[in-house]
Amino acid sequence: MIIKEIIHTPNAPQAIGTYSQAVKVDRTVYLSGQIPLVPATMTMVEGDIIAQITQVFENLQAVAQAAGGDLNDIVKLNVFLTDLSHFPIVNEIMGKYFHEPYPARAAIGVAALPKDAGVEMDGIMELPQQEYA
Secondary structure (H helix, E strand, O other), X not given: OOOEEEEOOOXXXXXXXXXXXXXXXXXXXXXXXXXXXXXXXXXXXXXXXXXXXXXXXXXXXXXXXXXOOOHHHEEEEEEEEOXXXXXXXXXXXXXXXXXXXXXXXXXEEOXXXXXXXXXXXXXXXXXXXXXXX
């Protein structure tokens, strides 16, 4: 039997459309795209692309934790950038949030993102097997 659960946390930006922050199916969690919105204000984080990338990782981490995991449980990460020259910055910041083995990943250059964000990320997370005593 497939168990489907909608994941929601106030610690990440609220959905601004017809989607959920994440959907959990058994041990797999599908994380919706996160842009650099500050959850408390629902406004874009102030600062440069470093601030934007950092905020996106913070938002993904909040949703991952609400689902019962963390960023290191992500098995596939998609990174959307309006300027692919920022990809080395993604790698540098990602190294602060993830440890080996790193997830599979794609980096995609796009013309535009919601709210004129410079970066958006989504992913698929596999939660560890529960051990029962």
